[in-house]
Amino acid sequence: xxxxxxxxxxxxxxxxxxxxxxxxxxxxxxLQDSVFDFFLGVQVPENTRMFxxxxxxxxxxxxxxxxxxxxxxxxxxxxxxxxxxxxxIQLILNDRRYQDIFCRLTxxxxxxxxxxxxxxAMTQALFTRLAMWQQFLDxxxxxxxxPTAQRGLYGELRFLQDYLIPAxxxxxxxxxxxxxxxxxxxxxxxxxxxxxxxxxAKQHQNMQIxxxxxxxxxxxxxxxLYHLSLRELQGGGETLPxxxxxxxxxxxxxxxxxxxxxxxxxxxxxxxxxxxxxxxTGYAERAEHIFHIIEGFPRIIERTLVNGxxxxxxxxxxxxxxxxxxxxxxxRVIIKGCKNE
Numbered sequence: 001x002x003x004x005x006x007x008x009x010x011x012x013x014x015x016x017x018x019x020x021x022x023x024x025x026x027x028x029x030x031l032q033d034s035v036f037d038f039f040l041g042v043q044v045p046e047n048t049r050m051f052x053x054x055x056x057x058x059x060x061x062x063x064x065x066x067x068x069x070x071x072x073x074x075x076x077x078x079x080x081x082x083x084x085x086x087x088x089i090q091l092i093l094n095d096r097r098y099q100d101i102f103c104r105l106t107x108x109x110x111x112x113x114x115x116x117x118x119x120x121a122m123t124q125a126l127f128t129r130l131a132m133w134q135q136f137l138d139x140x141x142x143x144x145x146x147p148t149a150q151r152g153l154y155g156e157l158r159f160l161q162d163y164l165i166p167a168x169x170x171x172x173x174x175x176x177x178x179x180x181x182x183x184x185x186x187x188x189x190x191x192x193x194x195x196x197x198x199x200x201a202k203q204h205q206n207m208q209i210x211x212x213x214x215x216x217x218x219x220x221x222x223x224x225l226y227h228l229s230l231r232e233l234q235g236g237g238e239t240l241p242x243x244x245x246x247x248x249x250x251x252x253x254x255x256x257x258x259x260x261x262x263x264x265x266x267x268x269x270x271x272x273x274x275x276x277x278x279x280x281t282g283y284a285e286r287a288e289h290i291f292h293i294i295e296g297f298p299r300i301i302e303r304t305l306v307n308g309x310x311x312x313x314x315x316x317x318x319x320x321x322x323x324x325x326x327x328x329x330x331x332r333v334i335i336k337g338c339k340n341e
Contacts, residue, residue, distance in 0.1 A: 013042040051106040071098030144274035155198030180267035190341035191221040206315040215299040223293040237282025
């Protein structure tokens with residue numbers, strides 16, 4: 001059942017609520033093939049949308065552990081139809097500005113949790129998923145990605161599409177993308193890591209380094225830096241939704257990789273609900289570079305910091321990195337050697 005189905009059902013329930021004079025919740029069970037009881041509901045007369053999950057009383061959650069988030073709230077209650085044997089977890093939309101995201105969130109929660117083997121596992125998966133969405137909403141709200149974040153995500157996806165997928169295959173390539181999980185580097189395979197930087201500056205380009213660990217090769221056999229220089233175009237070039245659609249096509253025959261990719265997009269701050277916001281801005285490649293991070297590379301790393309200094313942010317001049325440039329084909333050979341490791 002797709003997001004648009006949830007929205008359609010809620011709209012129909014809202015229309016139906018106009019014909020009733022009694023208060024309460026009008027519900028419809030969804031995901032009919034699931035062993036769990038998932039419902040879409042509308043509170044009458046307020047027409048408040050909600051997603052409901054009925055659970056057995058022995059699986060009731062401590063209310064102090066219920067998550068809080070922007071746009072919706074989570075409640076646990078006992079409804080008349082629970083008949084004393086069940087309780088109901090309610091996800092309630094409390095800010096109409098979040099309506100589209102709420103549709104996506106509830107569909108994602110339903111599809112993620114419906115395949116669990118037990119009700120206890122399902123509730124655990126529910127709160128794990130809600131925690132991910134809480135982080136998304138706290139960081140991005142209803143606005144989506146900033147222009148800088150859009151470019152950063154585009155650069156990571158270009159590396160995924162142009163280098164990793166051809167070298168190691170879709171499944172391993174998507175598994176290697178760890179940047180959306182807030183790792184220090186954007187990609188890691190076997191014992192090598194790759195950090196991706198994207199820039200639209202014209203000359204004297206600088207790369208912004210987020211911490212003293214980002215270019216630290218401690219623990220890796222090798223650390224590489226992929227830099228993509230872009231020209232930003234209005235109404236032309238390749239867009240962020242465009243490259244995402246192309247990667248989705250490449251992953252279409254690998255359901256596990258496809259599911260993982262969609263999860264990573266959410267973690268990276270991308271939702272199709274914001275697609276219109278991104279479609280007018282495209283990118284054209286100006287240059288790309290691969291740098292091998294070895295001794296002498298211009299960087300600040302943890303072991304060289306004075307005691308008491310940390311959380312360092314700094315910039316590195318692209319021109320200063322030139323002596324560490326790698327041949328692209330040699331780099332592809334190295335990546336291909338990581339296949340299935």
